[in-house]
Amino acid sequence: MAPEVLRNKRNASSFFASEGSIDVRGGSDMTLGALAAYLRYLEGTGRDDWQELHDKLRRVEIGNGTSFYTLFSSSLFLGTISRRRVFYEAIKYEKERNAGFISPFGYSAPTVTASVDAICSMEWYRLLALKSQTCNEGGYSIRIWSWNGYIIQYTAVGNDGPAILLVHGFGAFLQHYRDNIKEIADNGFRVWAITLLGFGKSEKPNVSYSELMWAELLRDFIVDVINEPVHVVGNSLGGYISSIVAGVWPSLTKSLVLINTAGTVVPNYSFIPTSEEWRASFFSRLGARLLLLYLRSSAASILKSYYPTKRERVDTALVNEITRASYDPGAAMILESIFNFNLSIPLNFLLDSFGGSVLVIQGTKDPLVKSGVFLSMLREHCRHVLIKEFDAGHCVQDELPEEVNSILIEWAMEKSEVNLAMKAV
Incomplete structure (x- = not known):
């Protein structure tokens, strides 16, 4: 035959x-x-x-x-x-x-x-999405986007002006920009904020999570929903994911703002190490469940350590939503993925590949990183980077929203005017 x-x-x-x-x-x-x-x-x-x-x-x-x-x-x-x-x-x-x-x-x-x-x-996330759409959270409506069949929650505020995309960090959600979204939009911008797959009230499917998967999600969101190049703002892990988007698909990114970003600077890198395929182990499953128990019992104290200057910003709404999300179906799986994270692509490689304007906002009291060493490495090995330091912790945009809003508005307006001038030429 x-x-x-x-x-x-x-x-x-x-x-x-x-x-x-x-x-x-x-x-x-x-x-x-x-x-x-x-x-x-x-x-x-x-x-x-x-x-x-x-x-x-x-x-x-x-x-x-x-x-x-x-x-x-x-x-x-x-x-x-x-x-x-x-x-x-x-x-x-x-x-x-x-x-x-x-x-x-x-x-x-x-x-x-x-x-x-x-x-x-x-079914749980379908019902959660329906409930979210009937509630006006923080003065803005929640919208639903389907990515690869999964439910993603986001919001869009503003009718005119340059486009800005806000990306949260690990364990957070779009409301982590609760006092940034409307203020920025009111100053002449169209603002999108997204809750990534696996976090907040977006779906938490039983899949393998990685920084590259989230980067592809952001890429598709920019193409399918925003439908034009955008100023991308990312906090913590969201900053690293945003850097991947800018580095791999630079035509989608007008400028990049990194707020206490994850990732490392590797001098004289010669290759990009690739991640091996991850498989859950007994220890990763056990570790995830122990982390869940710790998070549920200590959410308030953990958050306050990230807000050293204004601990009062850690309010009931923030603590309750982080705790609530830890009980969602699939919450343990996202924590298991922590054991697979290596953020192997150096930040300086991504920023060099992007080649555009980069603003780094750094809270110098961040308990997760030695800010002085990190900023020194950025200054030495990254071009096109402007650094702004704040007396704050890991989540500067929520700890000092007024100061961050002022800088973001000025930055995005300036870069948008530069882009318009270049098009005119």
Whole structure:
């Protein structure tokens, strides 16, 4: 039989478009067949198509239950199969395994657990998004954007003027710019603030989180939602992610503002080390759950250490939202990802690749970094960088909002005028 005929025969029975594909393809019947194979992973099979799915399941199961999102998220997003049908099939199979009963101590198969947990999580964030859209939080409305099928919350304020995108740090959300958004917009700007995947009230799917994934999310947000180059402002991890966007896709970034950014400066770098594929371990899962317990019991004291100058800014609303988010489905998974972070691309490489104007706002009392050493390295190894120092901690934009707003408005206005002048020439 000719190789082409063999290939077509394989494709007709396979749940996947190609050998390298990892998401289930086809119509409803094909997807239901794939779901049946997925749920029955522990039973083994002699069917080639089921064996292929089981092989891919093992390949993409980097953490408990992550394989379900990888294999079936596209089918769910496209509506090939409904969440209700997945839930029904998973519970039906569980009852078949247990003589018609469901144990109060958990499901008998990890694939059933993964399927049910994923569907319940998706429904939770759908309802949370609906609630957020009916509430006017901080004087601005919450909007919803779907990225790769996941729910992302953001806000947009202002009708005219240059575009500014505000990006929060690890564990935060768009409301961390609560006293920046409206003030900046009122001074002649259009302001977007986003809650990244895995944080706040945006969805927290059971997937592998990385700085590169968040950078791709920001890139797509700028292209799909803002639809024009933008001044990007990032705090902490959000600063590092924004630097990746500016360095890799410089045409999307008018200027870059880094507020107590994450990342390191590496003199004389000769290559960019790549991250190895991460797989969750017992220790990362244990560490994530211990971190969750610590966060829930000590959120206020942790936050106050980041606000050394104005501890009163750590109010009930801020503490409550950070604590609330720690109980969301998928919160443990995002904390597990901490053990995979290495921020391996040097900041100076990213800023050199960008080549545009960069403003660094640094709180000199940041408990997470030695500001003096960090700023010294920036001055020595980074071009096009203007540095502004403040007597503040890690979250300067929220600790000293008036001062930061003044600088951001002046900076963005100046850079926008320069861009207009260059276009005129």
